[in-house]
Amino acid sequence: MINASLTELRAALDAKRISSVELATLFLDRIAAHNPSLNAFITVDRDGALAAARAADARIAAGNAGPLTGIPLAHKDVFCTEGVLTTCGSKMLSNFVSPYDAHVVSLLKAAGAVNLGKTNMDEFAMGSSNENSHYGPVKNPWDTTRIPGGSSGGSAAAVAARLAPIATGTDTGGSVRQPAGHTGITGIKPTYGVVSRYGMIAYASSLDQGGAFGASAADCAQLLTAMAGFDERDSTSLERPAEDYAREIAAPANDKPLAGLRIGLPREFFAEGMAEDVRAAVEAALDQYRKLGATTVEVSLPNARLAIPAYYVIAPAEASSNLSRFDGVRYGHRAAEYRDLAEMYAKSRAEGFGAEVKRRILVGTYVLSHGYYDAYYLQAQKLRRLIAQDFQAAFRECDVIAGPTSPTTAWAIGEKTDDPVQMYLSDIYTIAVNLAGLPGLSHPCGFGGGNLPVGLQLIGDYFGEARLLGTAHQYQQATDWHLRRPA
Amino acid sequence: MSRSDWEVVIGLEVHAQLNTASKIFSGASTAFGAAPNVQACAVDIALPGVLPVLNRGAVERAIRFGLAIGANVASKSVFARKNYFYPDLPKGYQISQFELPVVQGGEITIRVGEGDKAYEKTVQLTRAHLEEDAGKSLHEDFHGMSGIDLNRAGTPLLEIVSEPDMRSSAEAVAYARALHALVRWIDICDGNMQEGSFRCDANVSVRRPGGPLGTRREIKNLNSFRFLQQAIDFEVQWQIDTIEDGGRIQQATVLFDPDTGETRMMRSKEDAHDYRYFPDPDLLPLVISPEWKARVASEMPELPGAMKARFMEQWGLSAYDATTLTASKEVAAFYQATVDAAGVAQAKPCANWVMGDLAARLNKAELDASASPVSPAQLAGLVARITDGTISNNIGKKVFEALWNGEGGTDANAADAIIEAQGLRQTNDAGAIEAMIDEVLAANQKSVEEFRAGKDKAFNALVGQVMRASKGKANPAQVNELLKRKLEG
Numbered sequence: 001m002i003n004a005s006l007t008e009l010r011a012a013l014d015a016k017r018i019s020s021v022e023l024a025t026l027f028l029d030r031i032a033a034h035n036p037s038l039n040a041f042i043t044v045d046r047d048g049a050l051a052a053a054r055a056a057d058a059r060i061a062a063g064n065a066g067p068l069t070g071i072p073l074a075h076k077d078v079f080c081t082e083g084v085l086t087t088c089g090s091k092m093l094s095n096f097v098s099p100y101d102a103h104v105v106s107l108l109k110a111a112g113a114v115n116l117g118k119t120n121m122d123e124f125a126m127g128s129s130n131e132n133s134h135y136g137p138v139k140n141p142w143d144t145t146r147i148p149g150g151s152s153g154g155s156a157a158a159v160a161a162r163l164a165p166i167a168t169g170t171d172t173g174g175s176v177r178q179p180a181g182h183t184g185i186t187g188i189k190p191t192y193g194v195v196s197r198y199g200m201i202a203y204a205s206s207l208d209q210g211g212a213f214g215a216s217a218a219d220c221a222q223l224l225t226a227m228a229g230f231d232e233r234d235s236t237s238l239e240r241p242a243e244d245y246a247r248e249i250a251a252p253a254n255d256k257p258l259a260g261l262r263i264g265l266p267r268e269f270f271a272e273g274m275a276e277d278v279r280a281a282v283e284a285a286l287d288q289y290r291k292l293g294a295t296t297v298e299v300s301l302p303n304a305r306l307a308i309p310a311y312y313v314i315a316p317a318e319a320s321s322n323l324s325r326f327d328g329v330r331y332g333h334r335a336a337e338y339r340d341l342a343e344m345y346a347k348s349r350a351e352g353f354g355a356e357v358k359r360r361i362l363v364g365t366y367v368l369s370h371g372y373y374d375a376y377y378l379q380a381q382k383l384r385r386l387i388a389q390d391f392q393a394a395f396r397e398c399d400v401i402a403g404p405t406s407p408t409t410a411w412a413i414g415e416k417t418d419d420p421v422q423m424y425l426s427d428i429y430t431i432a433v434n435l436a437g438l439p440g441l442s443h444p445c446g447f448g449g450g451n452l453p454v455g456l457q458l459i460g461d462y463f464g465e466a467r468l469l470g471t472a473h474q475y476q477q478a479t480d481w482h483l484r485r486p487a
Numbered sequence: 488m489s490r491s492d493w494e495v496v497i498g499l500e501v502h503a504q505l506n507t508a509s510k511i512f513s514g515a516s517t518a519f520g521a522a523p524n525v526q527a528c529a530v531d532i533a534l535p536g537v538l539p540v541l542n543r544g545a546v547e548r549a550i551r552f553g554l555a556i557g558a559n560v561a562s563k564s565v566f567a568r569k570n571y572f573y574p575d576l577p578k579g580y581q582i583s584q585f586e587l588p589v590v591q592g593g594e595i596t597i598r599v600g601e602g603d604k605a606y607e608k609t610v611q612l613t614r615a616h617l618e619e620d621a622g623k624s625l626h627e628d629f630h631g632m633s634g635i636d637l638n639r640a641g642t643p644l645l646e647i648v649s650e651p652d653m654r655s656s657a658e659a660v661a662y663a664r665a666l667h668a669l670v671r672w673i674d675i676c677d678g679n680m681q682e683g684s685f686r687c688d689a690n691v692s693v694r695r696p697g698g699p700l701g702t703r704r705e706i707k708n709l710n711s712f713r714f715l716q717q718a719i720d721f722e723v724q725w726q727i728d729t730i731e732d733g734g735r736i737q738q739a740t741v742l743f744d745p746d747t748g749e750t751r752m753m754r755s756k757e758d759a760h761d762y763r764y765f766p767d768p769d770l771l772p773l774v775i776s777p778e779w780k781a782r783v784a785s786e787m788p789e790l791p792g793a794m795k796a797r798f799m800e801q802w803g804l805s806a807y808d809a810t811t812l813t814a815s816k817e818v819a820a821f822y823q824a825t826v827d828a829a830g831v832a833q834a835k836p837c838a839n840w841v842m843g844d845l846a847a848r849l850n851k852a853e854l855d856a857s858a859s860p861v862s863p864a865q866l867a868g869l870v871a872r873i874t875d876g877t878i879s880n881n882i883g884k885k886v887f888e889a890l891w892n893g894e895g896g897t898d899a900n901a902a903d904a905i906i907e908a909q910g911l912r913q914t915n916d917a918g919a920i921e922a923m924i925d926e927v928l929a930a931n932q933k934s935v936e937e938f939r940a941g942k943d944k945a946f947n948a949l950v951g952q953v954m955r956a957s958k959g960k961a962n963p964a965q966v967n968e969l970l971k972r973k974l975e976g
Contacts, residue, residue, distance in 0.1 A: 080536045093535065100529055102536055199536040206768035234538050235770050318768055321568050324579020325533040329635070345572055368570070368763035377765060 001026060002162045003485060006071060006219045009165060013060055013070045020056040020070030024049045024114050027072045031116065031163045038139045040148075040157040042077050043085045044117040052114040059112050068226050069112030074164040076155045077118040078125055079105050079210075080199040084115075088201045089123040089133040089151075092326045092333045092352030102199020103231045104168060104210050111226045116164055119154030123354045124323065125170055125203040127151050128178060128426050129416065132356045137413055140183060141486040142452055146410040149179030152213070156183040159213045160486060166223045167213045172204050173311055174405075174430025176211035177442035181405035181455020184444040186472065186482060187213045188220045190245075190465045192437035193238035195224075196231030202322040204315035205236075207434040216482045217443060217472035221246035224465065240463075248470025256293030257474045263289055264299035264398030269429055275408040277448030282404045285445035285456045285475070289402070292474055299394040299401065303386045307432035308424055310387065313367050313380035314435075319357075320364025326352065359420065388436040395461045400471060403429055405442040405455030433459055441468045444481040453481075494696045495723050496703075497659045497689055498613075498651035501666055502644045503676040504620070504684040505548045511619050511643035512539030512582060519682050527622075527637035533577035538769050541566075545643040548675035549589045549617050550775060550783045552645060555673050555790055556612055558593030560780055566617075566770045570763045574635050575622035583646075585764040588616035589773060590645075595669065596792060597661040598810045605807065610662050611650040617773075618644050645675070651690065651700070656719035660712050663687055664814075672791055672816040680710050687715050691722045692736070701726070702736040706743050706750055718743035722750045794819055802826070802834035811842050818846075821856040821863055828867035828899070836870050844887050861890045864899035872902055882911050882959050914960045917969065920953070923961065924970055927952045938974060946970070 001009070001018060012018045028046050035041050049072065056070035080086050080098035082105075087093045101109065108115070122132040130138040130153030138153040140146040141161035148157040152169030156179035159167050169176040171189035180187025188211055195210035202208060212223035224245045231237045265286070274282075286296055328334035328348030335347035353361070367376035394401060406426055416423045433440040438459055445456040460468040476482045510517055513530035530537045553560035567585035593612040598605060622640035626633050647666065653659045667685055670676040678685050687709045692701035706722055709715045721743075726736055738756040743749075766772075789797075791813040798809040812822045818841065825837045841856075845866065849859060869890065873883045886905050895901030895908070906912055914920060928935055931952060937945035953966050 080534075086535065088535065096535065098535070100534070197536075198538050201535040202769075204768075233540060235540055236768075317765060321570050321580050321763070321765070324570060324572065325535070325577060327572060327574075327579060329574045330532055330577065331534070341574065365763065368765050370761045370763075373763075373765070 002030065003215075003483075004165070005216060006067075006165060006214070006222050009071055010067060014065065016060075020053040020060065020114060021050060023070065024053040024072050024116065027116055027164055030161075031158075034161055034163060037144060038141060038157050038161055038163070039136050040119055040138050040154040040161065040163055041074070041117045042087055042089070042120050042135050042154070045084055045115060048084065049114050049116045052109070052112075056112045056114060066111050067222055068108065070114060071166070072114045072116050072164055073108065073223070074116050074119050074155060074158050074167040075105060076152050076167070076169045077121055078170050078201050079168060080201065081105050081115065081118065084118065086118065086201070087134070088125070089121040089135060090352065090354070090357070091134040092349075094134065094333065096331055098199075100199065103196035103233065104227050105199065107229065108168075108226055113226070119152070119158055119167060121154055122151035122175075123357050124201070124319070125151040125172055125175055125208070126319070126356050126360055128174070128423050129411070129413075130154065130179070131413060131417055132354055134354060139413070140410050140452075142184065143410070143450060145412055146452065147182070147413055149182035149406070149410065151175040151179075152187075152211075153179045155213050156180055156185060156187065159183070159185050159215065162485065165214070166219055168223070168227065169211045169213055170200060170203075171209055171211045171430075171434065171440075172207045172315060173434050174427040176213065177405050177430050177440050177455065177457055178427060180213060180442040181444075181457070182410040182453060184453030184481070184484060184486070185213055185215055186217050186220050186441065186443045186476075187211060188217075188224055188441040188465065188469065189433070189439060190224060190228060191238070191439045191462050192434075193236050194228045194439075194463075194465070196229070196234040196237045198231055198233040198237075202318075204318040205322060206318060207311075207315060209434070216476050217441070217469045218246065218249045218476075220441075221249050221466075221469040221473075224469075243466065245466050245469055248466045249473045250470070252474060252477050257477075258289060258471065259293030261289075261294040261400070261471065262398040263294050263296045264394050264401040265296055266299055266301045266304065266394065266401060266403055268301050268304045269403035273407050273428065274404055275448065278404050278406070278408060278454050281446030281448060281454035282456055286402065288475060288479060292478060296402075297398050299397050301387070301390045301394060301432065303383065303390050304432045306383045307387055307435055308428060310380040310383040310435060311431045312363065312424060313376045314384065316360040316364030317368050317377050318364070320361045320368065323353075323357070323361055328352070356420070384435045387432050391432075391436045391438060391459070391461075399461075400464070400468060401459040403457055405429060405457040409448040409450070409452035409454060429457055438462060439465045439468055441472055443472045443475065444484070445479075446481055492695070493693045493723075493727050495654055495656075495719075496651045496692045496694060496700060497653035497656070497719060499649045499653070499659060499663060500688040500690070501647045501663065502620075502686045502688075503647060503670045505545050505643040505645055505675055506677050507542055507544040507548070507643055509542060509544075510641035511542050511545045511617065513641050515641065517642050519679075521638055523625075523634070523636035524638060527640060531577065531637055531641045533579075539582060539767075541770060541773065542643060545617055546589070546773060546775070547783055548643075549615065549645055550780060551673045551675055551787060552615055552647070552670065553590035553593065554780070554784050554787055555669060556590075556593030556595055558612065558615070559591040560775060561587060561589050561591055562775055562777075563587065564589040564616075564773045564775075566767045566773065567764045568767045571760045573621070573624075574633065575624045575637070575640065577622065577637060577640055581619060581621060582767055582770070583618035584616035587772075588614040589775070590615035595662065595665050597658065597665045598806075599655075599658050599661045607806070608652075608658065610652045613648040613650055615645050615647040618646055620644050651692075651703075656716045656723070659689060659719055660716050663712060663715055668815050669791065673788065683710060686710050689715060689719055689722075691719055691726070693723060693726045693730070702738050704736065704738065704750075705740045707740055707753065709743060714743055714745055717745075717748055718750055721748055725750065791819065794823075798834070802831060804834065804838055808838045808842065812838060815855070817856040821845075821859065824863035825866050825870075828864045829870050833867070833870050833874060836874060837867065840866055840870060840887070844884060848891055860893060861887070862897070862899070865890055865901045868900055869902040872906060876913060876915065876962060878906060878911055878913050879959065879963050881954075881963070882913065885959075886911065911960065913962050914957055915962050915965060917965065920957070920961050920965055920969055921973075923953055923956045924966070924973055927956060928973065935974065946974070
């Protein structure tokens with residue numbers, strides 16, 4: 001059961017081979033056994049999970065089960081959960097019990113999914129390694145001396161180590177895809193606006209997007225289908241008919257199931273900067289895609305190199321404003337002693353935020369300041385448009401774009417903590433996708449040195465989620481990387 | 488140097504609270520006076536993860552305002568964040584509009600002064616934009632701490648910014664009054680100044696006539712027309728005195744203290760915030776389609792300017808009368824209804840009654856025209872009796888008092904009932920009037936002699952005597968004519 005797919009779990013639950021309570025207990029016990037070494041969870045909600053599982057069992061018994069009824073999952077601690085601690089990985093919110101559910105959380109509750117707990121993350125989703133959490137770093141299940149990626153590192157590690165079959169995440173610059181790649185699982189970030197941001201604690205509002213982790217594309221497709229949908233409480237939520245993101249998940253019709261698919265390979269992604277072990281795994285995966293009938297074509301994203309500078313203006317600018325509400329006045333951390341209002345603000349925020357969060361607030365405040373706004377923020381917005389145009393030009397020549405998810409495999413904990421810019425560069429292949437608002441997916445495609453997973457990123461045109469998932473699914477039907485588990 | 492050597496330059500920023508039932512970005516109620524923090528939902532208190540959703544009713548009111556002042560209602564405008572820390576600003580930023588406001592330009596015509604010195608002036612508006620209000624900090628009753636009430640946080644405001652077109656406190660007050668009447672007229676704001684629904688900030692500077700603009704100081708949060716006038720007058724004198732004493736005006740924000748009648752500095756330009764405005768990524772640009780605008784336009788009431796022009800052009804009223812009668816929505820509606828009942832030929836006498844006895848009575852009773860105990864139809868009935876000679880104008884005043892006191896019932900013909908019941912019908916019987924004149928002349932030889940000696944006043948005294956003898960019922964015109972004939976004959 002631990003390694004079962006969602007389809008298998010559904011069948012077992014429906015056939016009463018296992019109850020939801022038994023299934024939840026199985027995963028809760030695994031969390032109890034392995035979380036001390038992995039640190040993937042900040043909060044484990046055993047009582048809440050078992051209560052939800054009992055309700056799910058009643059629903060199953062009554063014949064009212066939906067696809068996710070009784071299925072355990074974990075939420076990234078960026079999603080507000082009613083009555084459950086919601087920290088966003090920060091000391092600032094270390095005492096914050098949310099009085100309401102995020103839209104994603106309420107959708108999954110309504111679907112009957114069983115929330116096991118809240119996963120560790122980089123503080124306020126700022127980071128690529130999960131070392132920026134107030135609750136300590138998450139360990140990569142493949143090698144616990146290494147990072148799992150970030151910022152959704154807890155969710156990725158939990159799914160990779162089978163502490164939960166599926167998990168939610170958020171992706172602002174690669175925070176679903178990159179940790180999925182580093183932990184050997186599948187993760188998808190949909191088109192901006194597909195998943196409601198209501199109740200998802202904002203880092204950079206114009207880039208943040210909820211996403212799904214699973215062992216396979218098929219599992220991700222089911223979770224995404226349950227998470228997505230228009231929400232009138234989020235003005236940037238897209239008003240479109242509900243979609244079944246699993247509609248292209250199908251058994252291969254023949255030995256060339258991907259015939260006709262044009263895969264674009266951005267010249268800039270295959271230039272220098274990619275580690276050799278990553279390159280080898282990615283090239284092998286592309287060979288596999290060609291075997292499945294796809295053709296590959298070189299495309300160009302000439303402004304992609306500007307994605308990191310543009311991102312590190314826009315995201316901190318929005319973050320500096322989004323995080324202003326954490327002032328110690330109404331909730332969250334407040335300094336124990338202060339002489340006046342200014343000192344209360346200064347001490348509460350100085351104590352409540354970690355170094356990377358402070359760094360980004362400072363950068364964001366600077367780039368929005370009078371006299372600098374045009375040179376930084378407006379300029380970055382122009383780059384953003386150019387980057388989006390590059391993708392549109394590329395999609396005239398191909399159906400999906402493929403490349404490495406990250407330039408290297410997971411690095412050692414502590415290796416890049418003294419060099420933020422090196423850390424930022426690790427997101428070089430994922431960030432442009434957020435700037436353009438496109439959907440992106442990472443699936444495992446082999447192993448590099450040290451038996452560390454390598455991820456392949458597939459980028460789709462707007463609303464191309466079902467196609468990305470269907471494409472990855474065909475690859476996974478022909479390969480077994482996604483079935484490999486850490487020891 | 489005297490004050491006349493200086494020219495005063497004033498621009499106003501008015502915050503009009505829009506009368507929507509719910510807040511501009513949340514579903515919480517905007518009702519005034521609730522217990523602290525009971526009307527603040529998750530969005531208003533800025534819990535982690537919450538998002539704003541724009542109230543289209545607030546937008547609709549902004550469109551109405553834009554149409555009313557002949558402004559450009561922007562097809563696309565943008566909400567921006569104004570960032571600063573304050574405990575009653577829960578998000579640490581206010582959602583406002585900065586570079587692209589919803590209403591651009593426009594103008595309002597005001598009438599300043601009274602009598603022969605009255606003049607009209609058109610004030611240009613710079614813009615009007617939508618924004619949310621902050622909460623309130625309460626500094627008393629908390630034992631040295633401050634209390635925060637977030638009921639007001641998120642209440643929709645329209646900030647209406649004028650060009651620096653006003654040249655005196657009188658002009659500023661006339662503009663503020665015209666604006667106040669307008670927002671109530673088009674029903675976007677209740678105009679309640681005590682509750683803070685209509686607040687004025689005045690930017691004031693002085694300069695040599697024709698010279699470059701002086702440095703301005705902004706007087707914040709004036710919540711009555713009287714304070715607006717007092718604050719500007721004090722500020723102008725202070726600025727003139729300061730300059731004439733060799734000082735310089737520093738750009739600053741000041742507060743007006745109604746107790747002392749003085750303005751005092753709140754913060755200088757050096758202390759001003761850098762608000763780090765940028766487009767709010769949680770809200771899409773506000774798009775107003777031509778269809779939306781057309782629908783709002785089709786639902787607009789006749790505006791005061793158009794009504795005033797109609798009163799002058801079609802009904803023959805003077806500019807003064809037409810301005811006075813359109814100064815408030817309620818008075819205009821009352822007057823229109825009175826003329827509707829009395830007929831257009833009676834427009835001028837109806838105007839005199841509405842602006843005269845009715846206005847005085849309403850003012851004394853502190854009622855607005857919509858609450859008048861005398862209905863438009865009743866007033867029209869009274870005017871008709873004066874015009875057709877049934878009663879004199881003076882008796883009309885008596886009948887009006889009776890109407891006001893509810894005598895004569897609630898019917899439209901109440902005036903007739905009072906005239907009949909009290910026997911107030913005018914005497915047009917020339918023989919009877921002549922007889923009364925003869926009696927008066929006989930009893931007032933002194934006045935007759937004075938008149939003949941050229942004192943016109945004596946004539947009026949004699950008319951008065953005759954009217955008194957008739958208990959007011961004699962037709963005054965007839966009395967005049969017959970008396971004149973007797974004296975000259």
